[in-house]
Amino acid sequence: MSVDFSEKNLFVVIDAGNTSVKIGVYKNEDLIKSHDIQSEAEFIATDLPKNALAMISSVRSSTDRLFIRIQEKYPDAYVLNHETALPYRIKFGAETGADRIALCVGALRSGLADTPKLIIAVGTCITYNYLSADQNFIGGAISPGYKMRLEAMHHFTGKLPLIHLNDDIPEEVNRTTQHNMISGVHYGIQDEIEGRIGRFLKENPKAEVFLTGGGHFRLVNTTKYKIFADPNLLLNGLRFILQHNCSL
Structure with a gap:
């Protein structure tokens, strides 16, 4: 259309x-x-x-x-970079990627005020972005995403095949090599994310958790915690930053 x-x-x-x-x-x-x-x-x-x-x-x-x-x-x-005017008082260092800046602004725009936030973006890499209740960017972590993990197993071994992941996730325990690899990647990512959410909420019981990125749909229903899933969180953050700069 x-x-x-x-x-x-x-x-x-x-x-x-x-x-x-x-x-x-x-x-x-x-x-x-x-x-x-x-x-x-x-x-x-x-x-x-x-x-x-x-x-x-x-x-x-x-x-x-x-x-x-x-x-x-x-x-x-x-x-967008770390020097771009933002609609919040949050500050970022020169090494912080523009995508992570937009994600944080998108979460601040969507979430509650004065509430700690964890924003998880599942893409080529998985980024974890932590915001304090007073809108400070605490920092975060980066780990390999689905495709990168599968390609690494193929690249660094002699016999493991190169697998192109589709939407079909097998059971956790399987007999074929291909399903073993997919299971290891998917459930490994699932456990990794679940662990980070759990540790963050233990220290910040009232915090908000956002899940986004191209691979987020595989994980939306796998966590026991309350999360906000938004595939357009980054785009919405960019739009808000753009409109803020146009108004200056």
């Missing part, structure tokens, strides 16, 4: 991740169109508003061809 981009108050936010590029088109605060783009050719063919205000969050190299194409289409776009 085509979208009429002739109206004003359009905002385009772009999350240039390691594996794919996610794009959200907003009319004011409403997400009216989203895209998950894998290649330069796909980006060129995607129908996007030309004159919208835009913000880019990127973990890609500045020489990446797809990233260059994005900047050519939106030469005046804000590029």
